[in-house]
Amino acid sequence: MNLNIRSAVVKAALVAGLAVSSLVLSVASAASASAPPLAVGPQYDTTHVYVAPENFDKFTDSFVATFGGHKSQQGVFQVTPTPSQTMSQLVFTPVGTVSVFGFKTPVPYPFGSERTGYLVKDMDAAVRSAREHGADVKVATFPDPIGRDAIITWPGGVNMQLYWHTQVPKYDALETVPENRVYVSPERADALIRDFVAFSRGKVVSDDPHAAGVEIGNPAGTYRRVRLDSGFGKMTILVTNGHLPYPFGYEMTGYEVKDLAVTLAKAKGAGAAVLVQPFTSDQRESALVQFPGGYIAEIHATVR
Known part of the structure; x- marks a missing residue:
């Protein structure tokens, strides 16, 4: 009987926690919309x-x-x-x-x-x-x-x-906006999302608690993936336990291209190495590439 009561309490607490988390993120998104923008573009x-x-x-x-x-x-x-x-x-x-x-x-x-x-x-x-x-x-x-x-x-x-x-620069608009890829622990994810959304005057685009683990090198598992958007551009927050196979976690930015195969061929021809071969998830075909000098990037194209 006590075990059943305890189980019910734990379940209620988890549900309440998820509800509060969702409410906090919704409030942050709504509050940021009314604040004056800080980003230039x-x-x-x-x-x-x-x-x-x-x-x-x-x-x-x-x-x-x-x-x-x-x-x-x-x-x-x-x-x-x-x-x-x-x-x-x-x-x-x-x-x-x-x-x-x-x-x-x-x-x-x-x-x-x-x-x-x-x-x-x-x-x-x-x-x-x-x-x-x-x-x-x-x-x-x-x-x-x-x-x-x-x-x-x-x-x-x-x-x-x-x-x-001091003097405002003038740069051409981008064809596609890259994503800042941030790996963070479950304990700090909601605080980061709430705070950055409020600061950036942005919004939560999606919050998937069961994203495919292949995206972080764990094909058998799942993880939480949160996508944000603001005047600063895109941010993808990857919430993990840190059990990541190399090179996942080292890529800071994801670049969207029209044709992944063509782009990877250009990269290899220019001295880059494909560290993670192309895989498909979340309507994307993605790969991880290391450029001369050590910089690692995610590159992806939309699967149409």
Whole structure:
């Protein structure tokens, strides 16, 4: 009898927890819709790629050969608040932009741990909003050669850079918007989703508690996958227990292309290696690729 009562209580608690979680995420999505936007646009948001200087051009050449696009002028700059020197270049492609760094000096902590750089309309407002919505400011706002920057950390240890330009840049719109792929534990997932949705003025697009495990290298299992959308672009949150076969978890960004086979052929021809062969799930055909210099990316195409 006591076991039955205890089982009923546990089930009720689980149901209540899921209901509260869903309610919290719904409230966050609704509240974010009325807040003034901070994002400039997804074409201004970059994945940060750190490579050794000797691999710098190998990586940027391979990335452009794979996805198309062009590079900005390369230079050597100080982009941290303490003394350092790094090669730096933007690579613009129709499927997403990367900021590439090749440090000639030791990399000051915690640089290199930030996944992305998000351009904001107002740096002070963005940092204030991040704090209000649960983020830690890991590196306080500092000047760079063309604006201001800060590094923030979300629940689950998700680091990203915010930046603001003195002169507003003008970049072409993307053909497809890449997704920031974030791996997080079940204990921190709801806090991350709630806080980032509120900060980004975004929304939860989907929340699948039983997504196919093949997407994270576990064909026999399932996991929770949450897709978000905001002015900063797309984010996919992969909620796992951390039992991930290599290279899952190392890919920071997913790039959508029209034809996966054609893109993979270009990547291999430009020196990249296919680490995970194409598989189909969630109306996608996907693969994981490693570019010269070590950068790992997910590449996918819609299955029509």
